[in-house]
Amino acid sequence: MKAAVFAALFQAVAVTVTYAYPISGDSVNCRSGPGTSYAVKKTYAKGSDVKVSCQTTGTDVNGNNLWDKTQDGCYVADFYVKTGTDRYVAPKCSTSGDGDGSGNGIPGPVTNDYPYEGSCGGVDPWNYYKCQCTSFVAWRINKRLGVKFHNQYKGVNWGNANTWDDAARRTGVTVNSKPVPGCVAQTNAGTYGHVAWVTAVGDNTVTVEEYNHSSREAYGKRTVPKGNFNYIHVKV
Template sequence: MKFLIIASLLQAVAFTTTAAYPITGDGVNCRSGPGTSYAVKKSYAKGTDVTVTCQTAGESINGNAIWDKTSDGCYVTDYYVKTGSDGYVTTKCSSSGSSTIPGPVTNDYPYKSSCGGVDPWRYYKCQCTSFVAFRINKRLGADFTNTYKGHAWGNADSWDDAARASGVTVNSTPKPGSIAQTNAGSAGHVAWVAAVGDDTVTVEEYNWATAEGYGKRTVSKGTFSYIHIKV
């Protein structure tokens, strides 16, 4: 009986002990969140053992969307951590462990395989406005449609005017999770701000370089104005 109790205690300790795993790549970045849009906190050399405290879903890296939170308090893609599994090997991080704003840089748009017709936010699917409306609803938690706050938002070139009429801040200062907007072109363009540099902004968008398709690019901050629905 005593042997069984001791064995059970040892099993419990083994299950709760946080494991360390080697890094398999050179100069692998550990970031403030689970995606490449987050700031780099430190880098690990190949062969470094990292202690994984929890795991969470994030930006897919070479087909692996799991990110490992290390004992250093930052996130490293599981693709470069030799855990011996393609799945989760420890507990999932709590919701406070990663932010949904701006969220992972990934094509999570729900209509990417079914373009055409009108989306729930009253925009045409696979257009820039539909993609951004989706992100506003999913990541900002705002009940956004093309009549948000009683004003007609319409095409992208009218979003800045509609925002001001709705009491939403529009300025030249981008923040992750704000909306990049320009009146240039026949109907303007809107995009989701994923990251901000010293003089640049990285945006995710639809229907820019690829017709009715997803893309991301890094451009000068002055390319856009910025609509701040929440951030």
């Protein structure tokens, strides 16, 4: 009987150890979301063991954009967790569990989930032309932020991408040089300007998802210097 109890306890310990990994950095912050812009909820000392419940993508930290959700319900950069690899060692976090805890998936998975791919032309439900950068970002604002954004948001015409910053200011929406996952990257460069969805933020770089930039009416992703854009904070 004692042997059976001991065996059961041993198995339980073995399972715990399988998913627990040591912190490799000094005073590593565990944040409310998968990025350096989120609030610090807890700090781990070097050598502390953390149990990883799931993983997701976020701010790039020294070439690694994975973030681990710990048993404490907060996110720590995988770069500082000694898992033995920079790849997934736990299930991917569900969309509703990513980001700021709003349940809307901020910034959400990095994937081409735009509903009008291959069906370009005509006007979308937000009064933008399908497969343009403005349509893609308007859709992301609605889908990921849960904000009913459209071309006449808050009674102001937002128009082409090069007027989004002015429209934001006129409606009290913050525009600054500080990107966070889930905000809108905007530039006035070019004939019509450009907008994109911020999916990750590094020390001096920003990773965006976008439409109609590198390829006509097509999805793309790129990492560029932060200074390339203004940042419109519709919600985050």
